[in-house]
Amino acid sequence: MLPHLSAHFATDLPELALDWKAEVPPAPRLVAFNETLAEELGLDVETLRGPEGLGLLTGASPPEGARPVAQAYAGHQFGGYSPRLGDGRALLLGELRLPDGTLRDLHLKGSGRTPFSRGGDGFAALGPMLREHVISEAMHALGIPTTRSLGVVATGASVRRETPLPGAVMARVASSHLRVGTFQYVAASGDLALLRRLVDHAIARHHPQAAEADNPALALFESVVTVQADLVARWMLVGFIHGVMNTDNTTISGESIDYGPCAFMEAFDPRTVFSSIDHGGRYAYGNQAPVLEWNLARLAETLVPLLDEDEETAVALAVEALGAFRTRYAESWLGGMRAKLGLATDVPQELAHPLVDDLLPLLAASHVDFTSFFRNLADAARGDAEPVREVFLDLPGIDAWLERWRALGPDPAAMDAVNPVYVARNHRVEEALAAATAGDLEPFHRLVEVVRHPYVARPEWAWYAEPAPDDFTGYQTFCGT
Numbered sequence: 001m002l003p004h005l006s007a008h009f010a011t012d013l014p015e016l017a018l019d020w021k022a023e024v025p026p027a028p029r030l031v032a033f034n035e036t037l038a039e040e041l042g043l044d045v046e047t048l049r050g051p052e053g054l055g056l057l058t059g060a061s062p063p064e065g066a067r068p069v070a071q072a073y074a075g076h077q078f079g080g081y082s083p084r085l086g087d088g089r090a091l092l093l094g095e096l097r098l099p100d101g102t103l104r105d106l107h108l109k110g111s112g113r114t115p116f117s118r119g120g121d122g123f124a125a126l127g128p129m130l131r132e133h134v135i136s137e138a139m140h141a142l143g144i145p146t147t148r149s150l151g152v153v154a155t156g157a158s159v160r161r162e163t164p165l166p167g168a169v170m171a172r173v174a175s176s177h178l179r180v181g182t183f184q185y186v187a188a189s190g191d192l193a194l195l196r197r198l199v200d201h202a203i204a205r206h207h208p209q210a211a212e213a214d215n216p217a218l219a220l221f222e223s224v225v226t227v228q229a230d231l232v233a234r235w236m237l238v239g240f241i242h243g244v245m246n247t248d249n250t251t252i253s254g255e256s257i258d259y260g261p262c263a264f265m266e267a268f269d270p271r272t273v274f275s276s277i278d279h280g281g282r283y284a285y286g287n288q289a290p291v292l293e294w295n296l297a298r299l300a301e302t303l304v305p306l307l308d309e310d311e312e313t314a315v316a317l318a319v320e321a322l323g324a325f326r327t328r329y330a331e332s333w334l335g336g337m338r339a340k341l342g343l344a345t346d347v348p349q350e351l352a353h354p355l356v357d358d359l360l361p362l363l364a365a366s367h368v369d370f371t372s373f374f375r376n377l378a379d380a381a382r383g384d385a386e387p388v389r390e391v392f393l394d395l396p397g398i399d400a401w402l403e404r405w406r407a408l409g410p411d412p413a414a415m416d417a418v419n420p421v422y423v424a425r426n427h428r429v430e431e432a433l434a435a436a437t438a439g440d441l442e443p444f445h446r447l448v449e450v451v452r453h454p455y456v457a458r459p460e461w462a463w464y465a466e467p468a469p470d471d472f473t474g475y476q477t478f479c480g481t
């Protein structure tokens with residue numbers, strides 16, 4: 001049986017929902033299916049794998065009563081405002097209700113042109129959809145809030161990029177697709193009643209406690225500041241670089257979304273950028289927190305008319321709430337770094353904080369692989385410091401640091417529980433996607449299996465833990481549009 005889909009978004013916010021239909025693919029074939037997620041959602045796995053499932057996962061035949069819509073939103077892209085972005089190659093099929101009563105969006109990416117497509121063809125290539133599938137699974141396994149891929153279907157059509165590529169549709173599950181850009185779109189319309197409805201919808205969906213607050217719009221904003229500060233701190237702790245932190249890619253839910261040119265950093269360097277279009281390094285690893293703060297300021301601006309009748313008071317409230325961002329982010333990041341270093345809660349912050357601050361320049365100066373460093377460090381806590389020491393050029397520097405760290409009694413087992421052995425390393429992702437595009441899905445499926453089990457080292461997977469070879473330099477990622 002196909003699941004029942006509701007249309008809360010389309011009903012609550014018809015001004016943001018354009019009824020639309022997905023393109024019917026000529027020869028659909030399920031190439032990646034997230035059975036674990038299907039089960040978690042209480043979906044019928046056998047049906048989803050069959051012809052009816054293909055109809056759902058591509059949108060060609062949505063379940064009865066479903067009301068697919070293209071969502072309208074605006075957004076700042078690389079700092080420049082676009083008043084009308086919207087789903088140019090995506091559709092919201094509807095919402096699933098989970099046994100716990102919460103809703104999840106079922107959304108398609110690559111489902112054909114919509115009125116928001118502008119110059120685009122509305123399609124997606126197989127490689128980028130599989131990329132989103134594997135990276136979002138990696139993020140989920142790392143405990144990082146994220147949208148997830150329920151499955152990827154090859155359409156049987158080819159899409160025209162620099163060369164013709166196999167086309168695909170991804171079915172994505174998200175706690176919602178409300179973005180900072182959704183609020184920007186509504187604020188720009190000047191329709192205050194609609195803005196109020198959007199706030200109510202977002203509160204009901206994501207931050208229900210805000211409904212009880214004296215100032216619900218302010219409480220919503222504070223909640224988004226908190227969840228997003230925590231989210232980006234989590235990215236930083238695993239070396240994740242989103243690559244395109246436009247305001248339309250910043251969610252209200254606090255989930256990571258829209259994995260385009262994203263990648264995991266190997267050699268630690270705050271200036272790391274992989275995206276081919278990010279010439280100025282706006283979305284570099286080390287800029288992600290300041291960029292998020294900037295995006296949150298854009299969200300605050302949209303809410304000003306609801307914060308207080310007096311504009312000056314409203315702005316003061318927004319500024320104060322945004323002011324909480326830096327503290328929250330710093331706490332979240334430092335708490336995570338303490339855990340990565342295996343420091344017990346009774347280690348005073350006056351010792352932990354400078355220890356963290358002094359580590360980062362050492363990592364940067366020696367181009368140390370960010371992921372494997374922390375696993376090797378756990379071995380150092382067990383008595384074997386050589387794997388850590390051998391990757392540093394500045395030996396006296398790291399030795400002095402190790403001595404200070406050891407004096408705090410780090411717990412290696414606690415470290416191994418939070419520091420991944422396996423992340424989706426760029427060279428492995430590229431190999432898997434190239435093979436998949438050429439028709440061999442085996443490396444892709446293996447990679448998905450590996451990144452879903454990030455914390456326990458397995459000898460047979462050693463290959464996936466290795467940083468890219470030296471000749472894999474100048475790695476670039478593309479938006480894949």
Ligand code: AMP
Nearest residue numbers: 085086087088089117120121122123481
């Ligand atoms: P993204 O980079 O996926 O976050 O997309 C940014 C904007 O460009 C959104 O409005 C997308 O719908 C739109 N877009 C991206 N790729 C395409 C495409 N192939 N066809 C039409 N619109 C697209």
Ligand code: MG
Nearest residue numbers: 248249257258
């Ligand atoms: Mg986007």
